[in-house]
Amino acid sequence: MSQKTLEGKVGLVFGVANKRSIAWGIAKAWADAGARLIFNYQGERLKENVEELAATFGSETPVAACDVTRDEDIGKFFEFVREKTGRVDLLLHSVAFAPKEALEGNFLDTSREAFRIAHDISAYSLVAVSRAAVPLMNAGGSIVTMSYYGAAKVVPHYNVMGVAKAALEASVRYLAYDLGPKKIRVNAISAGPVNTLAARGISGFSAMLSHYEAHAPLKRNITLEELGATGVFLASDGAAGITGQILYADSGYSVMGM
Numbered sequence: 001m002s003q004k005t006l007e008g009k010v011g012l013v014f015g016v017a018n019k020r021s022i023a024w025g026i027a028k029a030w031a032d033a034g035a036r037l038i039f040n041y042q043g044e045r046l047k048e049n050v051e052e053l054a055a056t057f058g059s060e061t062p063v064a065a066c067d068v069t070r071d072e073d074i075g076k077f078f079e080f081v082r083e084k085t086g087r088v089d090l091l092l093h094s095v096a097f098a099p100k101e102a103l104e105g106n107f108l109d110t111s112r113e114a115f116r117i118a119h120d121i122s123a124y125s126l127v128a129v130s131r132a133a134v135p136l137m138n139a140g141g142s143i144v145t146m147s148y149y150g151a152a153k154v155v156p157h158y159n160v161m162g163v164a165k166a167a168l169e170a171s172v173r174y175l176a177y178d179l180g181p182k183k184i185r186v187n188a189i190s191a192g193p194v195n196t197l198a199a200r201g202i203s204g205f206s207a208m209l210s211h212y213e214a215h216a217p218l219k220r221n222i223t224l225e226e227l228g229a230t231g232v233f234l235a236s237d238g239a240a241g242i243t244g245q246i247l248y249a250d251s252g253y254s255v256m257g258m
């Protein structure tokens with residue numbers, strides 16, 4: 001029998017809220033490819049959900065709290081990881097948030113506080129969790145985060161989240177430079193719209209789904225399974241020469257000029 005692509009790897013998964021989460025799609029694919037996983041959950045509200053989902057990989061699958069806005073949570077989460085395993089090979093960062101009022105109306109009206117929160121949770125957290133993971137990634141590895149086209153082009157209502165995604169994408173490049181000598185690769189998947197909890201916070205989100213269906217070269221939206229496969233690719237040796245990149249998994253939408 002051929003060896004699975006991620007056999008023997010340990011992966012940390014940040015960002016499962018429920019079974020529609022992109023993090024869950026990628027986690028399933030990583031597990032199918034042979035990786036052992038450790039999950040975070042944001043807070044008590046999501047604990048049961050994440051524990052239940054993680055248990056589908058065996059009741060022993062480690063799960064621990066980590067609100068990425070809190071340095072003490074990040075510290076405790078990585079202590080927990082260290083107790084469970086001596087190594088980390090993969091890190092999925094699939095976390096974002098902006099206050100709802102900032103995702104409707106005009107970007108011009110973004111408050112200082114909404115700007116701060118969006119950047120803290122959606123961009124800085126990649127830097128914070130990567131820094132905590134690196135001491136455990138002694139054999140090199142792959143860090144993957146999730147972005148969206150609103151980082152590069154104006155998407156009405158995406159507003160401050162687009163600006164935070166631009167910071168996230170620039171962070172991917174700077175982290176790739178810092179971590180390259182340690183054989184740790186850092187990349188983002190820029191996904192087309194997927195109907196998740198976070199996405200439903202964006203005003204006009206269902207119109208976005210139909211717009212992609214009508215205008216993307218593939219004439220459809222992407223699936224969680226496809227994002228999972230892209231996540232496995234970036235985590236695997238198949239992507240050994242790829243770092244600092246933003247890889248579009250969007251049915252080709254972003255190549256269109258009209």
Ligand SMILES: NC(=O)c1ccc[n+]([C@@H]2O[C@H](COP(=O)([O-])OP(=O)(O)OC[C@H]3O[C@@H](n4cnc5c(N)ncnc54)[C@H](O)[C@@H]3O)[C@@H](O)[C@H]2O)c1
Binds near residue numbers: 014016193195197
């Ligand atoms: N759904 C889409 O259309 C789409 C498209 C492109 C990119 N993305 C990105 O994919 C990623 C995952 O989002 P999703 O669509 O799967 O939605 P989701 O709601 O399922 O996941 C978002 C996750 O972020 C977590 N989170 C928010 N604030 C947090 C905090 N302070 N600490 C820890 N965790 C926190 C939530 O708990 C949740 O698990 C996000 O970065 C999102 O911007 C989504």
